[in-house]
Amino acid sequence: MRELRYREALREAMIEEMDRDDRIFLMGEEVGHYQGAYKVSEGLLAQFGEKRVIDTPIAEAGFAGVGVGAAMVGLRPIIEFMTWNFSFVAFDQIISNAAKIHQMSGGRLKVPVVFRGPNGAAKQVASQHSHSVDPFYTNIPGLYVVMPATPRDAKGLLKAAIRCEDPVVFLEGETLYNVKGDVPDADEEEVIPLGKGRIAREGSDCTIIAWGRPYYTAMAAAEQLAAEGTECEVVDPRTLRPLDTDLMIESVRKTNRCVLVHEHWPYGGPGAEIVDRIQREAFDHLDAPILRVPALDVPMPYATNLEELVLPTTQRVVDAVKRVTYA
Amino acid sequence: MRELRYREALREAMIEEMDRDDRIFLMGEEVGHYQGAYKVSEGLLAQFGEKRVIDTPIAEAGFAGVGVGAAMVGLRPIIEFMTWNFSFVAFDQIISNAAKIHQMSGGRLKVPVVFRGPNGAAKQVASQHSHSVDPFYTNIPGLYVVMPATPRDAKGLLKAAIRCEDPVVFLEGETLYNVKGDVPDADEEEVIPLGKGRIAREGSDCTIIAWGRPYYTAMAAAEQLAAEGTECEVVDPRTLRPLDTDLMIESVRKTNRCVLVHEHWPYGGPGAEIVDRIQREAFDHLDAPILRVPALDVPMPYATNLEELVLPTTQRVVDAVKRVTYA
Amino acid sequence: MASGRDELLAHYEKMFEIRRFEEEAARAYAQSKIGGFLHLYIGQEAIAVGTNAALTDDDYVFQTYRDHGIALARGMSPNAAMAELFGKDAGCSRGLGGSMHFFDVENNFLGGWGIVGGHLALAAGAAFKSKYTEDGRVTVCFFGEGSTNIGGFHEALSLAGLWKLPIVFICENNQYAMGTPMSRTSPLDDLTLKAQGYGMQGDRFQGYDVRTVQERVGLAVKRARRGEGPTFIEVETYRFRGHSMSDPAKYRSRAELEERKKKDPLVIARDLLKEAGVGDEQMDEIEERVEAAIDACVKFAAAAEPAKEEVMWDTVYATDLSTKRGAGR
């Protein structure tokens, strides 16, 4: 084990996979000469050259489509969106093409493409640049949706995403890029299977389910609650589509209580989906309603005092756990 | 009262509102000379002229944006998407512009625009043309999302949408356009408030919540179940954002059981959102898990035998009600 | 290399096959054996056949939903094509795609796309792969004149022009986008004025004589194969039927249609063959062969197995997931 930043873990995953398979290339805005808007692809141009590390014009629908088309005929593109906010101009390429081609062609074509970039709010980048896109992409059959919280998961899941035969929506976090964490040594290859969640912390009193940045909020809340004698089990699904439903159900069957923490808007999305599955499959085990701690239902304001109100906080999670545990 | 087709009811709403306020115009592909791809706007060009009934090139992002921009400076556009599948190329205009402008401008600008057209599967139009978009747009604060099932609701809600000061996503149904139903006489103006649902059928044994075409599936199932002695209450929220939560909660508090029917894909969306609200606010009143009868989690296949498997059927609703009533 | 005459005969046979295939498809649609949208190519056959003749079997081809003509020209069997329209498992897309979504990987026909402008970037992607792997292939991408105002057109041409991709963009200007004549959607008459805005070559010609199409598309294909970059081609053509089966085409006059039918590519080819001394018996022979094949494909499609539920589930994801059946649940 060694400590790496989330950003470095992603970079290692791309380098290792690109070394292994020269059908893999990275394409996006500023990924090459500029070394990546958030420096995730730093050094890749020097290592792999302009053929495999391709700077594009600002044309997300165009280069997302180029990725899908290239994947149809045998390449394995990694398409970087500078941020997922900019995937909205390419939305049709992902939902109408990437997600449909395998089935529409009667299974004759497949689309092994990875779309990746930072998802969710950064810091004061305001309403057009602060979207959590997980509710949109998780609704769509044909796509995988992955959202790693730790450097280890970022590396292991990105490697799995690149090897996946289907289109993968890979959601990183601008505020996570600098996070440090343990990652297996370079010689111990770890490919974390898509669709498998992780128990990040064991506990018997309440299950807290969180992914992406809120995973850290959940862990902090669990610490605080433990000090007060409430033991929370923290579950990170890691992959949002397909969801590791069994893992979450099992935990709730044990704790009989559940709180979700997520940065996407309240209406629908993985947050509501997970609630639905739990109430359906663990109905008789629930001692309290399932509560969610989402972002507030507003476009993200610029002012920092308001942005802090909008995003989930440790305190809001603690309060929610107290409500469901009637503490 | 008189009987009108859903298509005629929508047309009347536009005509009455355009007569009342000449800031209102209709813009979209084939809305004028062709009289509308589905004939909703038949006759409008002759009545209002090319100034107010505008045929566009195929450029959804462009004319959706023109609608938003025109609304910012005082007009009241009705933008028709030939089908909502084609809104995906205009997705960014709706989420990043229409839904954000009022807040982003500190409340100084508003965007009274209506986006309308048929939503969901038609008949054998295959995977790129069969999307139910309600999960995407309902997630977004700043938008209203309306999905009327009956001609009366179609007219009354479209008039309200046109008068709304905010952007409205108005979801019609290609297979509903020919449906007939009672509509108040021309001299009795009815504007149905956005955000208010409707109890379509009273019952004490189980609540069935459905909107759009599945409303008819729900009613048919309720009939069949009544014959077998199970009385279902059918609730049509009509507006999906904001939801008439109280109406649904009240019904479930009475019946203690709930089944949802919807054509959108299973993961997330209004279906999961409604389940979340009910389990949260009527937890102690639920005698069984809430079940959903959604479209299957696949891209829509072309073959008619498969399409029939994918969409909700009366039988699937009946089975779900029996499961929650332990009948 | 066949002599010009034999080649023209072969082109005529293929165009006639396409024509008859679609006439029978229209009949089957009227009998509700086919559902959904059915967009006929009748009147435009010379473009598909002439273009295909300018390509190798390895080259990639993309088309809109108006895709029966090019699919057959590429070599798809009428059986697989008609079975798809009938929604059968023996269809080219196993009954999952339908008329708008034909695919034939063996013949490098890569669809069959329903969203206007949505497939141009995919085609650029295939051309990108050819440049990346230096496989020497050229990609041809067809679309209608009504598709030139949408963003997908602009972004694909921008990238193809910038990267000098081996691709030929062929705009089939059949005068209408559904009910809308181009005069209502573009200030231009000559669409190739857009080409230089993408730093690419433009060409423009009438697409009624299959030989002209083959020759002019051939020049662009050669340029692309030599690495000299993409070409934007506007071909003048006309569709004799409505936009789709549901369109009565009231927006144009009988007279206009009759006038246009004088340029029917099949009539033109037939006349050329007559001039070249091809006798009636030889023509009859060809037409009988085609009639038999079309007749057979309708019977085949009618008798074939319906599309299968397990195929529907197994094609949502290519990866073999335990969760495959309804990953969303």
Add this chain to the structure above:
Amino acid sequence: MASGRDELLAHYEKMFEIRRFEEEAARAYAQSKIGGFLHLYIGQEAIAVGTNAALTDDDYVFQTYRDHGIALARGMSPNAAMAELFGKDAGCSRGLGGSMHFFDVENNFLGGWGIVGGHLALAAGAAFKSKYTEDGRVTVCFFGEGSTNIGGFHEALSLAGLWKLPIVFICENNQYAMGTPMSRTSPLDDLTLKAQGYGMQGDRFQGYDVRTVQERVGLAVKRARRGEGPTFIEVETYRFRGHSMSDPAKYRSRAELEERKKKDPLVIARDLLKEAGVGDEQMDEIEERVEAAIDACVKFAAAAEPAKEEVMWDTVYATDLSTKRGAGR
């Protein structure tokens, strides 16, 4: 109408105000009094000021996120502008928009947009309204050279060209899109080659002398006001700072920057004024007036009330909903 000299003096004062405003904003950003993205216009001031001088107060203006310059040129008070950057309720967008989303309805400055290509159609919509209501206004829409490959650009220009809308599209070619020189994103050198593809007029000039900008934009504005349709203008310019505060701009050489600074629009204007006989004391007077105003706006912004929670809730929907507070819950 002011004499040329007085007018140029006024232009210089405004350009100097913009320059100093942004220098202070950069300082405040370094002190973390401002957060998020901050894109400076330094080096491009002649375009905003020259363009504004060619417009009436009623004309509509749209800009990208690089919007401080045009906002001030339109007449926004430095106080409202700086308060917005500080996230205060007294800001032009009440602290909800920030640097990228300035709005000033009174002065018909309509934003302040963050998505590349996303605001061009909005501007076309404003121009559409002017045509619809015959209000005689012209809309000006600014964007960068890096924004010409995206679909939003194409669709807006296509519709504006088709409908002959009263709009002027001004492409500020500042040589870079973030770290990318145009040579890597376009096969063209002259972007106005795209204009005829939209059936519109094109013009192209250097944007260092504010008088040139005023004159050339003025011609396009007059055409638009006369109903002769839109113009696509490419203005050569250069930004002296990085793309945003987080960009060290390593992709260009010091030498290049120094070379470009010789064409600093403020230096050019100052020299012209000197030639015209404007004395130092008069210049000092102007600069002191500006310094005082900028100094004051920073103090004002620092002391102002923070953005308010109730405003955040009340501006999600304009309609007064009972459900307003969290319609999604």
